[in-house]
Amino acid sequence: MATTTISNGAAIAQDWPGRYYHVDQVLDRPGPRTDESFLAGEGVKDFLRNKCKILVIGAGGLGCEILANLALSGFKDIHVIDMDTIDISNLNRQFLFRPKDVGKPKATVAAAFIMSRVPGVKVTPYYGKIQDKDDDYYLQFNLVICGLDSVEARRWINATLVNLVDPENPESLKPLIDGGTEGFKGQARVILPTISSCYECSLDMLNKPTAFPICTIANTPRLPEHCIEWASVLEWPRVHGDKKLDTDDPEHIGWLYKIASARAQEFKIEGVTWSLTQGVVKNIIPAIASTNAIIAASCCNEAFKIATSSAAYLNNYFMLIGTDGVYSFTFEHEKRADCPVCGGEAVDMTISKELTVDKFIETLIERQDIQIKKPSLSSGSKHIYFQAPQQLEEATRPNLEKTVSELVDDGGEITVTASSLPFSLSLRIHYS
Amino acid sequence: MLQNESQDIEAATATLQAQPDSKTRRYDRQLRLWAASGQAALEAARILVTSGSATSTSVLKNLVLPGIGHFTILDASTTAPADAGNNFFLNADASIGKPRAAEAVPLLRELNDSVDGVADVRDLAALLDTPEGRQFVAGFSLVIAHNLPKTTVEKLADLLWQDPLYPPLMVVRSAGFLADFYIQFHEHCVIESHSETAPALRLTKPFPALQAWADSTDYDTLDPTEHAHIPFVIILIKEADKWRAEHNGALPKAYAEQKAFKAAVLARQKKLDEENFEEAEAQAVRLWTEKGVPSDVQALLDLPALAPDASPNVAFHALLQTLRAFVSDPAGPGTLPLTATLPDMKTDTESYVRLQWQYKEQARVENVRFKELLRATHPDVSIDDALADAFVKNAHHIKLLRGRPFGAFARDAAALASALDMAPKETLTHLGLNALSAVLERSAEVTPEALTAEIQAAVGAGVVLPEDELENVVEELARAPTADLPNTAAFLGGMLAQEAIKMVTKQYVPVNGYCVVDLIGSTTGVVGAV
Numbered sequence: 035m036a037t038t039t040i041s042n043g044a045a046i047a048q049d050w051p052g053r054y055y056h057v058d059q060v061l062d063r064p065g066p067r068t069d070e071s072f073l074a075g076e077g078v079k080d081f082l083r084n085k086c087k088i089l090v091i092g093a094g095g096l097g098c099e100i101l102a103n104l105a106l107s108g109f110k111d112i113h114v115i116d117m118d119t120i121d122i123s124n125l126n127r128q129f130l131f132r133p134k135d136v137g138k139p140k141a142t143v144a145a146a147f148i149m150s151r152v153p154g155v156k157v158t159p160y161y162g163k164i165q166d167k168d169d170d171y172y173l174q175f176n177l178v179i180c181g182l183d184s185v186e187a188r189r190w191i192n193a194t195l196v197n198l199v200d201p202e203n204p205e206s207l208k209p210l211i212d213g214g215t216e217g218f219k220g221q222a223r224v225i226l227p228t229i230s231s232c233y234e235c236s237l238d239m240l241n242k243p244t245a246f247p248i249c250t251i252a253n254t255p256r257l258p259e260h261c262i263e264w265a266s267v268l269e270w271p272r273v274h275g276d277k278k279l280d281t282d283d284p285e286h287i288g289w290l291y292k293i294a295s296a297r298a299q300e301f302k303i304e305g306v307t308w309s310l311t312q313g314v315v316k317n318i319i320p321a322i323a324s325t326n327a328i329i330a331a332s333c334c335n336e337a338f339k340i341a342t343s344s345a346a347y348l349n350n351y352f353m354l355i356g357t358d359g360v361y362s363f364t365f366e367h368e369k370r371a372d373c374p375v376c377g378g379e380a381v382d383m384t385i386s387k388e389l390t391v392d393k394f395i396e397t398l399i400e401r402q403d404i405q406i407k408k409p410s411l412s413s414g415s416k417h418i419y420f421q422a423p424q425q426l427e428e429a430t431r432p433n434l435e436k437t438v439s440e441l442v443d444d445g446g447e448i449t450v451t452a453s454s455l456p457f458s459l460s461l462r463i464h465y466s
Numbered sequence: 467m468l469q470n471e472s473q474d475i476e477a478a479t480a481t482l483q484a485q486p487d488s489k490t491r492r493y494d495r496q497l498r499l500w501a502a503s504g505q506a507a508l509e510a511a512r513i514l515v516t517s518g519s520a521t522s523t524s525v526l527k528n529l530v531l532p533g534i535g536h537f538t539i540l541d542a543s544t545t546a547p548a549d550a551g552n553n554f555f556l557n558a559d560a561s562i563g564k565p566r567a568a569e570a571v572p573l574l575r576e577l578n579d580s581v582d583g584v585a586d587v588r589d590l591a592a593l594l595d596t597p598e599g600r601q602f603v604a605g606f607s608l609v610i611a612h613n614l615p616k617t618t619v620e621k622l623a624d625l626l627w628q629d630p631l632y633p634p635l636m637v638v639r640s641a642g643f644l645a646d647f648y649i650q651f652h653e654h655c656v657i658e659s660h661s662e663t664a665p666a667l668r669l670t671k672p673f674p675a676l677q678a679w680a681d682s683t684d685y686d687t688l689d690p691t692e693h694a695h696i697p698f699v700i701i702l703i704k705e706a707d708k709w710r711a712e713h714n715g716a717l718p719k720a721y722a723e724q725k726a727f728k729a730a731v732l733a734r735q736k737k738l739d740e741e742n743f744e745e746a747e748a749q750a751v752r753l754w755t756e757k758g759v760p761s762d763v764q765a766l767l768d769l770p771a772l773a774p775d776a777s778p779n780v781a782f783h784a785l786l787q788t789l790r791a792f793v794s795d796p797a798g799p800g801t802l803p804l805t806a807t808l809p810d811m812k813t814d815t816e817s818y819v820r821l822q823w824q825y826k827e828q829a830r831v832e833n834v835r836f837k838e839l840l841r842a843t844h845p846d847v848s849i850d851d852a853l854a855d856a857f858v859k860n861a862h863h864i865k866l867l868r869g870r871p872f873g874a875f876a877r878d879a880a881a882l883a884s885a886l887d888m889a890p891k892e893t894l895t896h897l898g899l900n901a902l903s904a905v906l907e908r909s910a911e912v913t914p915e916a917l918t919a920e921i922q923a924a925v926g927a928g929v930v931l932p933e934d935e936l937e938n939v940v941e942e943l944a945r946a947p948t949a950d951l952p953n954t955a956a957f958l959g960g961m962l963a964q965e966a967i968k969m970v971t972k973q974y975v976p977v978n979g980y981c982v983v984d985l986i987g988s989t990t991g992v993v994g995a996v
């Protein structure tokens with residue numbers, strides 16, 4: 035996938051007099067809560083409008099808003115990465131897209147829209163994955179704003195930016211501003227890699243995804259969701275073999291809906307609908323324009339304050355709940371000393387002497403503060419279990435039956451890695 | 467798949483829905499929040515926005531996207547170079563010199579074909595001076611006003627307060643990083659508040675079928691599988707009965723008693739890992755926290771009615787009075803009507819479905835009784851079944867907010883004094899924005915001193931204001947008194963749209979009081995609630 039830079043005819047146009055009347059009021063003079071380092075006037079405007087380079091990750095619900103806000107705030111060199119194409123269900127909030135754009139890459143369409151609406155702003159889109167880019171790519175930016183719905187992608191960019199920090203080079207520290215929403219709720223936070231709490235530090239704050247035990251799905255279904263899971267987890271592979279379930283294919287959803295409805299009828303369970311089927315199999319999170327607007331504005335406001343020093347910035351977590359009145363909570367989330375990304379200390383874990391490697395892996399998968407899907411384990415130079423490559427998997431498979439205590443001494447360390455994460459986790463094992 | 471198996475599926479699923487239409491697909495992510503009823507309310511809404519400022523168009527963007535019926539931008543001004551710089555819904559410098567409303571409307575309308583939008587270039591202040599103009603303004607379902615001149619917003623608020631049938635007014639004021647907003651309404655009633663607290667399961671007052679089930683369940687005659695699948699509801703009813711029999715009819719009260727009760731529940735396990743008993747232990751708390759009538763609903767039942775005939779909430783009040791009658795009905799359960807929704811629990815399909823059916827059946831009986839009471843006590847009020855059903859189903863979560871006119875808080879010395887004490891930063895920001903309007907109104911220079919003088923005059927000369935907070939507010943306001951910053955505008959655009967959606971759909975709970983926003987500290991806070 036290639037990077038395309040769309041040059042904008044109006045980009046060379048001079049700023050018209052009065053264009054920044056509003057923004058300049060806070061750039062021309064300090065306020066009572068402005069840091070002394072603030073260079074009021076031309077200096078800060080020159081940096082913001084001519085030198086600052088900002089990366090936006092995600093061109094979806096938050097991304098569209100973020101791009102528009104940054105452009106109006108005076109950022110002129112904006113890059114945006116998104117691997118998705120536009121779907122009709124995006125149009126209720128992703129306001130840079132129109133029905134004619136369905137199927138096109140979000141990054142490209144969003145970039146073109148911003149450049150046509152806000153003269154003089156250059157938006158460089160990349161239609162692809164954040165993992166395609168290397169350290170040098172990320173090093174070119176002053177700031178990174180993240181508007182993603184994927185936990186995995188956020189963990190990746192967070193770890194990448196933490197690893198990028200070189201104590202000898204202050205420029206290598208890239209503030210990361212992260213936003214997320216769900217329905218009328220959302221949060222925005224500022225992460226100063228290695229200095230403040232990072233995304234990984236707060237992993238245990240995420241809601242645990244609802245998982246239905248297989249035995250419930252197979253034997254004692256009670257809810258419509260159980261019937262839908264039965265259709266997608268058990269029946270789909272049984273009937274369709276290796277054919278992959280495509281949750282964006284209406285025919286596939288239609289099939290699941292039909293199978294789930296039949297099972298529900300058999301067990302006299304009510305409530306299987308098309309919408310619920312789609313919601314369960316795609317893990318759909320409700321999303322509206324207004325909440326995205328609030329959280330994206332909060333992220334961009336922090337980016338603006340950090341880039342200009344015109345006012346103190348968020349330290350470091352803003353949480354909003356809009357379901358019952360307007361309730362928000364602003365607090366400093368604390369760094370975790372045993373954070374696998376920014377902490378440096380090993381996580382202490384006490385387990386039974388009888389625990390097998392197999393069960394130990396299950397325990398790891400269930401831990402909310404670790405959230406790892408297919409962990410590989412080693413201790414020092416000793417391989418305990420590796421998910422891949424195949425040869426290594428086969429060679430280490432017999433260890434699954436052994437107890438951890440056979441392989442690791444009390445107080446010994448286990449290193450956990452996973453292909454989805456750009457970091458490893460150290461566990462110090464104690465036996466009860 | 468076997469031939470007859472697939473035929474069974476065909477037969478069983480003959481009534482399946484087709485794939486949703488394109489409108490449902492477009493709105494899928496919001497329909498999961500407010501459903502078709504909320505969407506219909508949005509589509510019926512006609513919203514007046516009294517300027518084409520960056521904040522105003524941000525609000526509108528977030529209302530056009532989800533599909534409000536109609537909006538009018540009322541704005542007599544032409545686009546200034548500054549507007550072209552901070553407003554995404556203008557054609558940048560190409561809009562300069564042209565009417566701001568007319569420039570903004572097409573760019574908002576293109577966000578959603580199904581929304582109707584009109585640019586009206588008349589002057590609001592002039593309209594408020596004529597009966598036709600006032601009638602025009604009062605004819606919308608919601609009015610949103612950003613940074614209006616002081617006298618204009620006061621006139622507008624006065625007009626819309628005159629009649630409870632007039633639309634609610636949302637007033638938003640911003641200057642740089644600081645802002646506040648307020649929703650003026652007489653009364654706002656919510657049936658679907660989407661509260662996350664679970665409705666009562668009647669564990670301490672089981673209905674007859676449930677009690678019979680508990681009574682007929684004998685732990686000792688069940689086989690191990692059945693024993694491990696007794697629903698926690700049944701376990702708790704049995705254990706509560708046993709406890710009451712041994713404690714003169716009282717349920718566990720003190721912490722030690724509650725602990726003992728839980729231990730007794732766990733001791734019923736025949737094997738160590740019977741999850742239904744573990745669940746019963748975890749859910750035992752319902753026995754001492756579940757109330758027949760939750761205290762916030764009780765407060766509504768005790769509320770004196772507003773002049774009911776003039777209220778747009780006649781139906782809600784009739785339902786509320788009926789609820790009062792239902793609770794005190796000697797033939798009834800003495801609680802709110804039962805909700806049929808059951809949480810999932812560790813049991814087998816058959817028991818769960820049976821339990822669900824019993825709750826549904828009891829809920830149906832009580833729903834019928836509620837409607838009988840409604841017809842008997844309010845023969846003249848027309849309430850369709852769907853509304854009554856929704857009310858009964860959500861009786862645990864109903865909300866009723868009462869409001870005051872815009873500006874009343876700042877005239878209430880006692881409320882101000884207490885707010886200054888409890889939330890000095892938010893209260894001073896609100897007073898600071900009042901002061902800013904006053905200083906701008908007389909075209910004086912906005913200085914910290916001028917703002918301080920206004921604030922001091924508003925609270926009374928004798929009131930001592932916290933110095934640091936005051937300084938932070940007046941200096942920040944004087945720094946950027948007329949700045950409609952793009953990020954502040956976008957933030958408020960989201961906030962106001964969330965509130966507008968809550969007002970229009972009558973779902974979720976809107977803010978009551980002045981919501982104060984500080985985008986330096988990134989905080990929000992509410993002051994001046996009734």
Ligand SMILES: [Zn+2]
Binds near residue numbers: 234373
């Ligand atoms: Zn960390």
